[in-house]
Amino acid sequence: MAQDKGGIREATLRVLRAVPPLALITAWLLPGFVHLLLGKRFHAALFLICVVVFFVVGDIASDFYGVSSHYHFYAFVAQLCAGVPVLVHLAVCGQPSSDIFVGRISPYYDAGVIYMMVAGLLNVAAVADALERLYRRTQDGDGD
Secondary structure (H helix, E strand, O other), rough: HHHHHHHHHHHHHHHHHHOHHHHHHHHHHOHHHHHHHHOOOOHHHHHHHHHHHHHHHHHHOOOOOOOOOOOOOHHHHHOOOOOHHHHHHHHHHHOHHHHHOOOOOOOOHHHHHHHHHHHHHHHHHHHHHHHHHHHHHHHOOOOO
């Protein structure tokens, strides 16, 4: 059974190496997943936990109103880089309307938006690292 799991992992890695756009989308949507496939469990856990925790803490701090393409477009673009967490937020909470912001803003709203932006930008770093490790030439000799 363990050999079967290794075979599935290797087959998935071959597909991801053969189709770079699929590798990019997979690494973006699922923070840490490509690292896990590559056998880098620590990196996978680190990126997954950091991206998700930063996004959730930011979402709670902004009272679930911090993801908005209408009110802060550039922050929204950075948040979108977080992958699945922002897509789940948009599916569950949607985007806030203008009446939400009248007299009801959390004192931590800005900090929450920044935390969610950091989650997205951290995922960009995770994607870059995952793709570099996925396509790294074996003659580098560092074994990492």
